[in-house]
Amino acid sequence: YFEDDNGVTITDLSGYADKFENLASYKDNYQDKPSYEAALKGLLGISVDYYVSSDLAGKEPGTIAVYSGLSFILGQNAFADLDEALAVAMDNQVIYVAAGNYSKAASYKITQNGLKIVGPNETVDPNMDNRNPEAVFTEVINIDANVCDVTIAGLCFTGNARIVGSDEGGIKNLTVDYVVFDSQILEGNAANGLIHLSALLTAGNENLTV
Numbered sequence: 719y720f721e722d723d724n725g726v727t728i729t730d731l732s733g734y735a736d737k738f739e740n741l742a743s744y745k746d747n748y749q750d751k752p753s754y755e756a757a758l759k760g761l762l763g764i765s766v767d768y769y770v771s772s773d774l775a776g777k778e779p780g781t782i783a784v785y786s787g788l789s790f791i792l793g794q795n796a797f798a799d800l801d802e803a804l805a806v807a808m809d810n811q812v813i814y815v816a817a818g819n820y821s822k823a824a825s826y827k828i829t830q831n832g833l834k835i836v837g838p839n840e841t842v843d844p845n846m847d848n849r850n851p852e853a854v855f856t857e858v859i860n861i862d863a864n865v866c867d868v869t870i871a872g873l874c875f876t877g878n879a880r881i882v883g884s885d886e887g888g889i890k891n892l893t894v895d896y897v898v899f900d901s902q903i904l905e906g907n908a909a910n911g912l913i914h915l916s917a918l919l920t921a922g923n924e925n926l927t928v
Contacts, residue, residue: 863887
């Protein structure tokens with residue numbers, strides 16, 4: 719992919735032949751940057767569809783955020799908080815949450831099957847001292863009835879943060895990996911852990927892996 723100083727795509731490099739050596743083809747370049755970056759993501763094994771960073775709060779729509787060498791556009795596939803990404807994400811997509819503090823929404827709600835929410839420590843053991851700066855959540859993440867195959871990895875839960883199932887249907891195939899949990903939530907005389915399942919359901923929650 720090539721573009722000029724004004725950001726205009728150059729699909730035919732024939733006019734710039736003297737600038738290159740041993741170039742296999744001057745034509746057939748990518749028509750636009752999103753197509754190029756989609757192909758690059760495949761080559762690099764990067765599966766992120768949406769980028770979330772608290773640093774984007776207050777920035778103008780259209781602001782470019784860069785993650786792993788790829789560009790994400792604020793208001794399109796980059797957002798300042800998770801709730802905005804959840805509003806547009808589809809089944810089987812990946813949301814990356816950068817280090818920062820996230821408490822904008824009273825609660826978050828996952829309605830997509832196969833959704834992955836990953837943070838900066840998605841492969842770092844919470845018991846080790848080499849954790850990267852955390853993506854810290856202080857509010858509840860709700861999972862809608864009968865949603866399945868959700869993965870949440872590499873985040874930090876504190877304050878009121880926890881994962882809560884629906885009274886209308888169970889959670890199936892939930893995976894929680896490398897999450898730091900230090901919330902202290904009390905209801906009556908009972909303490910609730912990281913995952914809170916409805917007491918109204920006698921069945922429907924299956925394959926919860928933490």
